[in-house]
Amino acid sequence: MWRKVTSTSFSSLKSSLFFTRLHLQQASKHNAASASAVSRFATIAPLQEKDGRCPFITFVLGGPGSGKGTQCIKIVETFGFKHLSAGDLLRREMVSNSEYGSMILNTIKEGRIVPSEVTVKLILKEMESSDNHKFLIDGFPRSEENRIAFEKISGAEPDVVLFFDCPEDEMVKRVLSRNQGRIDDNIDTIKKRLKVFEALNLPVIDYYAKKGKVHRINAVGTVDEIFEQVKPVFKACEQKAFNRS
Numbered sequence: 001m002w003r004k005v006t007s008t009s010f011s012s013l014k015s016s017l018f019f020t021r022l023h024l025q026q027a028s029k030h031n032a033a034s035a036s037a038v039s040r041f042a043t044i045a046p047l048q049e050k051d052g053r054c055p056f057i058t059f060v061l062g063g064p065g066s067g068k069g070t071q072c073i074k075i076v077e078t079f080g081f082k083h084l085s086a087g088d089l090l091r092r093e094m095v096s097n098s099e100y101g102s103m104i105l106n107t108i109k110e111g112r113i114v115p116s117e118v119t120v121k122l123i124l125k126e127m128e129s130s131d132n133h134k135f136l137i138d139g140f141p142r143s144e145e146n147r148i149a150f151e152k153i154s155g156a157e158p159d160v161v162l163f164f165d166c167p168e169d170e171m172v173k174r175v176l177s178r179n180q181g182r183i184d185d186n187i188d189t190i191k192k193r194l195k196v197f198e199a200l201n202l203p204v205i206d207y208y209a210k211k212g213k214v215h216r217i218n219a220v221g222t223v224d225e226i227f228e229q230v231k232p233v234f235k236a237c238e239q240k241a242f243n244r245s
């Protein structure tokens, strides 16, 4: 069964003093960084209603290889969401002659996070050009800087946050056998990505858990078993998402 998590109820959240200090230091750096990212976005309008409906936003979070993309495909089939993968949008931008191409390539290869101004712009552009009003935003926000930039620029918060909680050894095994030719699916990059996930992404999950928005999914099992945990989350808010005005 799925359940909402509290800030202390999932195993992988680190609450030691060391991590608390680290997060506080990172938070002040992120606030400064996101303030400058936001100021460079002055020309981007907040999300607007479409056909009288506000967007219904789900953030899909979890470590690399935890099964976010795989489950998103099933959610789209069953519940009719528009799937926006932050990683896919960045990879598309990387090969599109963009001024950011080499920066994105190097950042992904090193397992780090692309500056929020780039990623938020790509996500909002896709949201604005979509006919759908129900969005799965996969692999975003990956840091407090991402989160703060998105919320400030879009003027929106997620309705639901899914967290695919998966042990590291399982994530490593899945990434190394993913076979999609990705530059970051190698053991060196995956080790760095796991550290970045723990240091930067877990605080985002913690933030939304405190707001009661996180649904923790045990990401170990078959794809169908995992989807059985995901389904009730969306069944419970189907009416809200449909009627959103």
Ligand SMILES: Nc1ncnc2c1ncn2[C@@H]1O[C@H](COP(=O)(O)OP(=O)(O)O)[C@@H](O)[C@H]1O
Pocket (backbone or CB within 6 Å): 062, 063, 064, 065, 066, 067, 068, 069, 070, 071, 174, 175, 177, 178, 179, 219, 220, 221, 222, 223, 226
């Ligand atoms: N429940 C599962 N059990 C085993 N392998 C899985 C499962 N879910 C996804 N995979 C596989 O693991 C790899 C990573 O899954 P993916 O959906 O790309 O994860 P993420 O988007 O979180 O990185 C893919 O090769 C996928 O086919």
Ligand SMILES: Nc1ccn([C@H]2C[C@H](O)[C@@H](COP(=O)(O)OP(=O)(O)O)O2)c(=O)n1
Pocket (backbone or CB within 6 Å): 062, 063, 064, 065, 068, 069, 085, 086, 087, 088, 090, 107, 108, 111, 112, 113, 114, 115, 119, 138, 139, 140, 141, 142, 146, 184, 193
């Ligand atoms: N919000 C994001 C999402 C992805 N990225 C970059 C850094 C990530 O390691 C890569 C790949 O992301 P992606 O979501 O496709 O990766 P996984 O599906 O979790 O394996 O893209 C980012 O910089 N910021």
Ligand SMILES: [Mg+2]
Pocket (backbone or CB within 6 Å): 068, 069, 085, 087, 139
């Ligand atoms: Mg993915």
